[in-house]
Amino acid sequence: MNPLAGLEADMALHMLVEFPLLVGAGAALAHYAPRRIDEAIAPFDRYGLAGWTLASLVAAYWMIPSALDAALGSSVVNAFKYASLLAAGFALRGSLRRSPFALEAFFVGNFTWMAATVGLVYQDADVQLCLNYLAGSQQQAGRGLVLLAVAALVGWFALRSARVMPRVPAG
Amino acid sequence: MNAPRPLLPTLAAVGVTLGVAFAAAAHLTLGFRAFTAEDARRIRVAESAVALSPLEVVDASGRTRTLWNADPAARAWLVTFVYTRCPSACLALGTEFQQLQRSVLSTGKDSHVRFASVSFDRTHDTSAELARYAERFRADPALWSVAVPTTDAALAKLLAESGVVVIRDGLGGYTHNAAxxxxxxxxxxxxxxxLERYSEALAFAVNLAS
Structure with a gap:
């Protein structure tokens, strides 16, 4: 029995609650993981490039409508979904320690326009894009994705300006 | 002396990540041709036929028959999935089938094309309900079968094999990928x-049956 089935019954909850929860859980896992795991990853993740790439691609993949249907239709695909989103969160936690501001700006900006575009497509579509979700749920997911896109940009900027600003020489 | 190349492992990791993601996305979208499950289903079927199990149904007259070879004259079936209480899409479907039936009848000779409206609402759609639906659209029983699978298992198998997903619409009815x-x-x-391409569907079936 899938404990997250309740979240997956609705498209907006699936994408906007379950996905961030899984990414967050992955990040929390990385936060409490032994230090040597991150030390082993670090040489493969200079400037956080690999982690940010993985997270971007995972996010893009799970915005494809047929990916959502595939996850609902097969427990193997669903397990792959959990694993990939957890891995994205896990990798991102380490990469955030290594990535320079410009690289983060690129990936966050990339995510923002992608999520916003997909959100607008979901809202504009005059057909049901997912076999398992009603058009109303799709509209909600579309609006939520646009909000998530903006929130990600603003949230990241707020988080990072705190780190970057003190480096600006005073006076 | 070799200069250290500290970025190499990172670039390799990025390369592997990109490769895996590309392969996964290409697999899912059938080579970036279909981004919805419905498009993928149609492409898959067009590229190679999908085998459906023999299907035992009860029709509007209460008879039990086995599709798809129940009618020896049938050489092609046009099949839609319906539930008789359906207020919108299935109404359009019924009207379209009615038109197609009329055009088949108007040729005056047997085109060997048969119609089947298969209900997925086993709890509500009894023979009596099917008969009412058949009557509403003036279905000619010789050409057009309105039927419901005899067991839940047979229905589930049919839906799975054909890739049809039926979900509740929250208003007491259903939504499904109608086609x-x-x-x-x-x-x-x-x-x-x-659904809008119903004349093409008939032309395709007539061609298949001839």
């Missing part, structure tokens, strides 16, 4: 047409 399916008497699903 016109072309099935041969040996139970091969060979094509799927949009």
């Amino acid at each position: 016109i399916h072309v099935v041969t008497p040996s139970g091969k699903l060979v094509a799927i047409f949009d």
Whole structure:
């Protein structure tokens, strides 16, 4: 029995609650993981490039409508979904320690326009894009994705300006 | 002396990540041709026929028969999935089938094309309900079968094999990927047409049957 089935019954909850929860859980896992795991990853993740790439691609993949249907239709695909989103969160936690501001700006900006575009497509579509979700749920997911896109940009900027600003020489 | 190349492992990791993601996305979208499950289903069927199991149904007259070879004269079936209480899409479907039936009848000779409206609402759609639906659209029983699978298992198998997903619409009815399916008497699903393309579906079936 899938404990997250309740979240997956609705498209907006699936994408906007379950996905961030899984990414967050992955990040929390990385936060409490032994230090040597991150030390082993670090040489493969200079400037956080690999982690940010993985997270971007995972996010893009799970915005494809047929990916959502595939996850609902097969427990193997669903397990792959959990694993990939957890891995994205896990990798991102380490990469955030290594990535320079410009690289983060690129990936966050990339995510923002992608999520916003997909959100607008979901809202504009005059057909049901997912076999398992009603058009109303799709509209909600579309609006939520646009909000998530903006929130990600603003949230990241707020988080990072705190780190970057003190480096600006005073006076 | 070799200069250290500290970025190499990172670039390799990025390369592997990109490769895996590309392969996964290409697999899911059938080579970036279909971004919805419905498009993928139609492409898959068009590229290679999907075998449907023999299906035992009860029709509007209460008879039990086995599709898809129940009618020896049938050489192609146009199949749609319906529930008789359906207020919108299935009404359009019924009207379209009615038109197609009329055009088949108007030719005056047997085109060997048969119609089947298969209900997925086993709790509500009894023979009596099917008969009411058949009457509403003036279905000619010789050409057009309105039927419901005899067991839940048979229905589930049919939906799974044909890739039809039925969900509750929250208003007491259902929503599903409605389309016109072309099935041969040996139970091969060979094509799927949009509801609006019903004349093309008939032309395809007539061609298949001749």
